[in-house]
Amino acid sequence: MMPEIDLDYIPNHVAIIMDGNGRWAKQHGKERSYGHQVGVESVRVIAEEAARLGVKFLTLYTFSTENWNRPEEEVSALMGLLMDSIEDEIFLKNNISFRIIGDTTKLPAKVLERLNSCIESTAGNTGMCLVLALSYSSRWEITEAATQIAKMVEQGKLSVDGINEQTFATYLSTNFMPDPDLLIRTGGEVRLSNYLLWQCAYSELYFCDIFWPDFRKEAFYEAIHNYQKRERRFGKISEQVN
Numbered sequence: 001m002m003p004e005i006d007l008d009y010i011p012n013h014v015a016i017i018m019d020g021n022g023r024w025a026k027q028h029g030k031e032r033s034y035g036h037q038v039g040v041e042s043v044r045v046i047a048e049e050a051a052r053l054g055v056k057f058l059t060l061y062t063f064s065t066e067n068w069n070r071p072e073e074e075v076s077a078l079m080g081l082l083m084d085s086i087e088d089e090i091f092l093k094n095n096i097s098f099r100i101i102g103d104t105t106k107l108p109a110k111v112l113e114r115l116n117s118c119i120e121s122t123a124g125n126t127g128m129c130l131v132l133a134l135s136y137s138s139r140w141e142i143t144e145a146a147t148q149i150a151k152m153v154e155q156g157k158l159s160v161d162g163i164n165e166q167t168f169a170t171y172l173s174t175n176f177m178p179d180p181d182l183l184i185r186t187g188g189e190v191r192l193s194n195y196l197l198w199q200c201a202y203s204e205l206y207f208c209d210i211f212w213p214d215f216r217k218e219a220f221y222e223a224i225h226n227y228q229k230r231e232r233r234f235g236k237i238s239e240q241v242n
């Protein structure tokens, strides 16, 4: 049964750690890469559903900095899949704009070219923004921000007194988005794996055992339903937030 959700309280920003493709494939007696292929279909379903529900930002952990350490054939299979799955059509059909965050200099030139072309052709779309975290890790991002800030101070363009949480956040690659309201991790592991550490300071965390290729509409609704039952207090007491 489809869990009931309140359309007036949809999380603005949903971040997802899409995990479990390899184990799903193994369970089905297939190569890991098959799990990644079917996982792409989950991305399509969830992106369309999120856009339809009115989610403004959907940030998907697609490839971490640490994932570069996987066997070469898996890395190249993932890059190939990325190249083949980025189609402008689904973005245009659903009025979705496309962005990427991460150390994209590490990506193969052809892949980056394809991604950039999609970013350009969807830039005018006014619906949901779909963000892929690629070659991304939080510690990389925070270190980059600190380095940039140090350079600005060195060049006299920023004063030390001008550094606060708000200004710091403008140096992060997520500076165009609000913090995630809901972070979902599929695949059963209960960890953040270097994802959006700064940004998830006050996000609601939701972990589920379903492997990413099986994570479809009903599971997504369940996550949102669960989110909607929670009381976000941000350090205050219940009486203050009600």
Ligand code: IPE
Binding pocket: 018, 019, 020, 021, 022, 023, 024, 062, 063, 064, 067, 078, 187, 212
């Ligand atoms: C998530 O699935 C996709 C990526 C990390 C690229 P995994 O490939 O990590 O699958 P498991 O966790 O090994 O099952």
Ligand code: IPE
Binding pocket: 017, 018, 019, 020, 061, 062, 063, 064, 066, 067, 189, 191, 193
């Ligand atoms: C996290 O999954 C990265 C992505 C989903 C892209 P991993 O499978 O790489 O995470 P760990 O290594 O099990 O923590």
Ligand code: MG
Binding pocket: 019, 020, 021, 187
């Ligand atoms: Mg994994």
